[in-house]
Amino acid sequence: MEELKVFILGIIQGLSEFLPVSSSGHIEIFKFFLNVSFFKNNGLLLTLVLHFATALSTIWVFRNEITKIIKTNFKERNFFLLCILVSMIPAIFIGLFFEKRISVLFDSNILLVGLMLIITSIFLYKTDKINSDKGKNTLNLKSALLIGIVQALAILPGLSRSGLTIAVAVFIGINKSEAAKFSFLMVVPLIFGSMAKSLIFISKAESLNFDPSLLIGFFSAFFTGVFACRLMIKIVENSKLKFFSIYCLILGFGIITYGII
Numbered sequence: 001m002e003e004l005k006v007f008i009l010g011i012i013q014g015l016s017e018f019l020p021v022s023s024s025g026h027i028e029i030f031k032f033f034l035n036v037s038f039f040k041n042n043g044l045l046l047t048l049v050l051h052f053a054t055a056l057s058t059i060w061v062f063r064n065e066i067t068k069i070i071k072t073n074f075k076e077r078n079f080f081l082l083c084i085l086v087s088m089i090p091a092i093f094i095g096l097f098f099e100k101r102i103s104v105l106f107d108s109n110i111l112l113v114g115l116m117l118i119i120t121s122i123f124l125y126k127t128d129k130i131n132s133d134k135g136k137n138t139l140n141l142k143s144a145l146l147i148g149i150v151q152a153l154a155i156l157p158g159l160s161r162s163g164l165t166i167a168v169a170v171f172i173g174i175n176k177s178e179a180a181k182f183s184f185l186m187v188v189p190l191i192f193g194s195m196a197k198s199l200i201f202i203s204k205a206e207s208l209n210f211d212p213s214l215l216i217g218f219f220s221a222f223f224t225g226v227f228a229c230r231l232m233i234k235i236v237e238n239s240k241l242k243f244f245s246i247y248c249l250i251l252g253f254g255i256i257t258y259g260i261i
Contacts, residue, residue, distance in 0.1 A: 003213040006046065010217035013050040014057065014224025018184070018232045020124055020163025020244045021251075025113045028157045029255065032110055046217060048195055053218045055191040057225030058184050065181060086141050087148030087186045088193075094152045095194070109157065111259040116158025117252030124160075124245035127167040137173035139182060146172065151186065158252070161187065163244070166236055180236045184229060 012030055016023035059066065069077055137143070150168045154161040162183050169179035235241060 003216055006213045006217040007220050010050060010053070010220030011224045014054060014221040015228045017054040017225060018162055018228035020120065020160040020166070020241060021248055022117060022120060022158050022160040025117055025158035028113050029110060046214060048199070049214045049218050050221045051191050052195055053221035054225040055188050057222050057229060058188055060226055061229045062181065062185060083139055083141060083144035084186050084189060086144045087151065088190055089145065090149045090152035091190055094155065110255050112156070113158040114252045114255035114259065116156050117248045117255065120158065120160045120163050121245045121248035121252060123167040124163050124241040124248065127170050128239045128241045128245070130170050136175070139174060139178065143169070143172055143174065147182070147186070162232065176236045177233070180233050
């Protein structure tokens, strides 16, 4: 039974990491309703495996773009990498100084998840209203920092990291396709950094039991992530975010109603 739950969790992680519906919010909902005991035993390791899978799926989807970045001239390559580094600053700051305070929010707090899903819904709806032809601005350090701040705020369960970062990038005039690409690539270094930190923590733990079901979660998250990442790019380019806006709105109000009742 635990294997099935981990498999489902991998699918949820793969889909919601890229689709603008909040992976953390959906995982909290999943934990609340299914009472996954596996989280209590190998929660940190499971989180690590699932995030590693989605990071690899991002690299796989954008492998051609990453190759082009590596092969491009020194100035352009360094500027893009600098934008990535600048975008990471807010998330690193919050991770270093507010991690313990934020961690208490990840305890099946479905009322908070519901409220944040509604906020996500509003951002997605507004983004769809913007004409993609108006996206003529290019990425710069100021815009990278702004998008990075939004990424840091999206750590709250229910706020979609991909949805909000793409939304803000489009709001400031960046082409929707470029906004989606930067949104997905900017998080990869953070994922690997978080993984390194988690590995250090795990190595200091008294006991750690590797469960074969972790592999089930990894592969379900990876293949689902590849599918969702490619789908999300098309959705953003074709201005179809309103459907996810409706979904987040309905789910948000539904969760809040359930929590109050």
